[in-house]
Amino acid sequence: MDLREELPSDRQAVRDVHLQAFGDHGRVVADLVDTLRDTITPENGLSLVAERDGQVVGHVMFTRSLLDAPRQLVEVQVLSPLAVLPEFHKRGVGSALVRHGLGILTERTVPLVFVEGDPGYYSRFGFSPGGGLGFRKPSLRIPDGAFQAIRLPEYEPWMTGTLVYAEPFWRHDAVGLREAAT
Template structure:
């Protein structure tokens, strides 16, 4: 598998990928990806390609950490998707690892996400609360709020993660009560 930066001619394949990977929520995720691209043109978007087919994609978009000393630019990993036929083969892990390497090389101090701790802990993500970070919403289950500190991280960098407005506008923060 080749991991490379996403190109504009990948967008249709990435839409298909998110619809397939996220099932009933796939269309909403594809819309979020479009909005994040528009909101953050410098986002790090990587794709995994096998035999010319895009089989995975990950986005790392800008966000802020409201630390006591100052606002700190950080990144949020969201979304990560792999075509169902390619899941369980290391595609997602390879995308995340490469993204973390590139962000570390650019001096990003930390990457945050909300996701499955069983999966992301294998990639080195840790519970955010244990590092002095606060969730941007109480709807995010505490174990799902995770961080990967990079080389530029300093111990004074604690505080509340502030998602970009795009996540709020698309109601893609935390879990909603399914009743009512």
């Protein structure tokens, strides 16, 4: 398996990965990816693919958001979304993408990465509940356990406060859980 930065020629394959991985929610996630992609620059953010035998089988994005800390705004990254084709689940594809991305962000001197996801999965990479680390979630719709953060070497103890998601997350209504329509 090869891990590399997403290329323009990967766009449809990446979209297909999200459509298949997220089922009914796939279109929202795929549209979010298409919008977030435009916010990534060489210095800020990351879009990685996992490729096996010439096929894109997984994708992860890290995008710029802000931590509203008492001292000043802090540029942080949000890991979202992460997707792997269903037939490649439980083969280490997602884990490899997350670890590779965190390594690159550490080299880029990013202080914090946030994620909204399964604590049983993300804790293996060093993510911990954000509330216990001095962070406030950007929406009450995010379950406490799902709001997680990892402090990288550039983190400083004064960096506490509220995560402010980048605008595309709000535009696509991709923050927290919505109640099912009755």
